[in-house]
Amino acid sequence: MDEIEEIKRRLDIVDLISSYLTLKKAGANYRALCPFHKEHTPSFMVSKEKQIFKCFGCSLGGDVFAFIMQMENLTFPEALKLLADKTGVKLQRRKQADLKISSVKNKLYQINLLAAKLYHKILTQHSLGKKPLVYLTAKRQLKDQTISEFMLGYAPKSWDLILKKLQEKGFSQEEIAATGLLVRKEGDGYYGVKGNTWTYYDRFRDRIIFPIFDALGNVVGFSARTIEDEKDVPKYVNSADSPIFHKSRILYGLNLAKSYIKKNGFVILVEGQMDVIGSWQARVKNIVASSGTSLTEEHLSVLKRYTQNLILALDADSAGIEATKKVIDAALLLGFSVKVTKLAGFKDPGEAAINSPSNWIEALKKSLAAIDWFFDLALTNVKDKDNLTISEKKTFAKIVLEPISKIQNPIEKAHYASQVAEILQVKEEVVSATLEKYNSQQPQPVAGAEEAKKSDLGLEEYFLGLVLAFPKFLPQVISKIQTINFNDELPSQIAKQLLTWYNINRKNLERGSFKFDLNQVFKGQLLDKVNLLIFDLEEQFQEKEDEEILQEIIQVSFRLRQSQREDLKKEYALKIAQAEKAGDRTKLKSLIAEFQNALSEKEK
Ligand SMILES: [Zn+2]
Known part of the structure; x- marks a missing residue:
């Protein structure tokens, strides 16, 4: 049988697409928000019977190959290889040879995976990994199982360890460097090794390694942190962006979390890898983090494929609060329903989850709706909540009015407006009038502008x-x-x-x-x-x-x-x-x- 037909026979398109999107049953078909264009009402359909998908908003459609090519930005040979591996279909050798040449990305995945395994082995089995392992298990209280689930590793103090090991496996310096694992050497520096012949040296030295996986489980990059905080040394170093690693899009933990996100119907968004890992160990697994960058709209768009319900649990410091405001703004505009978790007595979710799993779970349960969180924030430093001073009133209004003005639902908006009136001890009309002002300053969305062109058959x-x-x-x-x-x-x-x-x-x-x-x-x-x-x-x-x-x-x-x-x-x-x-x-x-x-x- 033809390889393509065999792959299609073994792979159900509903299963494949479900690993990216939350599909809802609609009659004989399945429905979801389209991952390929911006929309608020789902027009992306999947037919189990016909084994095809079709978006009635942007007109994209096709079989499993068309989907994976679009979703993962792959060429057809790359998609063929990926789905062949996934389904266990053997491709003919001639085609595999073609693929080797055509698929730079596959080589990068391969190199990264080898590196991740090597770092993991050093941490868990080699004497060089003893100190970092003690740090992770004793100080950070991670279990062995957690360490292996996230494939944590250790890069020893060496300029050429990963370089040598991967060269032994047959990769060139340039190929390894393309993954971002190496740094180009300046001049003829000898870096402690006299007469070395390298053009590049290892990027990660004496650091704990967090491999970063894409949604399909490929290792796309690394984040590496120092064991102890040192002066003038950055705590985290990340792989540079590469053809397979885009910091603005990648979400740490998504490969593991995605099924839990769908099961729970919401996702918890945090700032750091240790937050994800700590929470995972506390059995709260529908959690992801941005990696080596602050959260972007692209991150949110990726999450939107899985759920529309978001809980933000960023750090409790002032930077975390500023970030929370920004993310709420972006998430509401994208149509998320947003809640915010307050961490009582802990500096970040990782610490909370490790030190007191039950507190972490409790804090999540008590998450506030985004607007309530703004109210809470606005009243934090107020002395008498029933009797605000003039300057307290001004500060309060400044914090809450703008987010309220963005609420789309008029009933919800009126509800909060009357709360504001009560706290400020003014008439509701005054609050409404002020809200109007905010609205007139905002650019109004053009109706239908974000919807793609409707499909048009001859x-x-x-x-x-x-x-x-x-x-x-x-x-x-x-x-x-x-x-x-x-x-x-x-x-x-x-x-x-x-x-x-x-x-x-x-x-x-x-x-x-x-x-x-x-x-x-x-x-x-x-x-x-x-x-x-x-x-x-x-x-x-x-x-x-x-x-x-x-x-x-x-x-x-x-x-x-x-x-x-x-x-x-x-x-x-x-x-x-x-x-x-x-x-x-x-x-x-x-x-x-x-x-x-x-x-x-x-x-x-
Ligand atoms: Zn579409």
């Missing part, structure tokens, strides 16, 4: 799609298909194939033993395209009555023939005009006869 595709989506009408409409000349490529292929099949099976059809199976009429790529087309139309017509659908098919066939008559007229008008101009009367006569003939052909 008339020929629309007609054939309808016929095939509702094949029970085939006997009534087959004669119409025969009289139409399809001009577009896909429709003419479909019509040709359909009519061939029809002619062979005509007898059975006429005898009434009519059985239409798409898989017998179409094969290969054409079948995929037909499936996509049908999917589109089934969605549009799923709630229509039979009568209505048949009417629509017949009307469209009229419109098609009409437009073809128009084309014919134009074509002959031009020819006739030329013959007239040339004074060629015989030609003129024959053209007119030809034209009338063609027209009556169309009337049949």
Whole structure:
């Protein structure tokens, strides 16, 4: 069997897409927010029966390969390799050789994985790893199991350990450097090794290593921290961005957390790797962190594929509070429902989760809705909450009014406005008027601007799609298909194939033993395209009555023939005009006869 077919047979598209998005059942199909364009109402559909996806917002669609190429930004050979590995399908050697050349990314994954395993082995099994291991287990109280789940490692004090080990495995310095594991040497520095021949040296030395995985579990980069805080030495060093590592997008822990996010229906967002690891050990596993950068809108967009419910648990210091404000802002605009966790008595979630798992779980349960968190923040330093001083009132208003002005739901907004009025001891109208001012300062979203262009089928595709989506009408409409000349490529292929099949099976059809199976009429790529087309139309017509659908098919066939008559007229008008101009009367006569003939052909 063909490798591609075999992969498709083994891999259910619903399972594949579920590992990226939360799919909701919708009739026979599944629905989700489209990962490929911004939207608030889901128009991304997956058909288990047809094994395809289709977005009715941005028109992207296709099979498992099309999905993974789009999602992971892969070429077809890369997607083939990835899904072959995932399903255990062996690719022919020739193809594998092609892949080796074509896939730089795969090589980077390979190198990173080898490095991660080596660092992990040094930490857990080598005498060089003893000190960092004691630090992690005794001081940070991590269990062995946690250390291996996150594949934590140790990079010893060496300029060329990883360089040598990976060169031994057959990789060149340049290949290893492309992962960001090495740093280019300046001049002919000898770095403690006389006469060394390196162009590069190890980036991570005497540091604890946190491998960073993408959602599929590939090692894409590393974060490395010092064991003890040293003066003038950065606590964390990260891999540089590479073709496989984009700090603004990658979320630490997502590969492990994604199934828990879906199960729990929300995600906890934290700032550091140790927060994720600590929480994981406390059995709160639907948690991710940004890595080596502050949280970006891109991070949030990635999370939006899994859930719309976000709990923020950033550090308790003033930087953490500022960051919380920013993330709330961005998350609300993206349509998240946001809560914020207050860490009582701990500086960060990692510390809280390790020292007191029950406190951590309790704090999460008590998370405040974003606006309530602003109220809480605004009242932190107030002496008498029932009687604010003038300056306290000003500070309070400054903190809470802007976020309230951004609330979309009018009832919710009015609720908070009246709370503000009560705290400030002013009339509600005053608060509403102030909120109005905030609103007029904000750029209003342009209706529909973020929605992508709606899918738009050509008339020929629309007609054939309808016929095939509702094949029970085939006997009534087959004669119409025969009289139409399809001009577009896909429709003419479909019509040709359909009519061939029809002619062979005509007898059975006429005898009434009519059985239409798409898989017998179409094969290969054409079948995929037909499936996509049908999917589109089934969605549009799923709630229509039979009568209505048949009417629509017949009307469209009229419109098609009409437009073809128009084309014919134009074509002959031009020819006739030329013959007239040339004074060629015989030609003129024959053209007119030809034209009338063609027209009556169309009337049949
Ligand atoms: Zn879309």
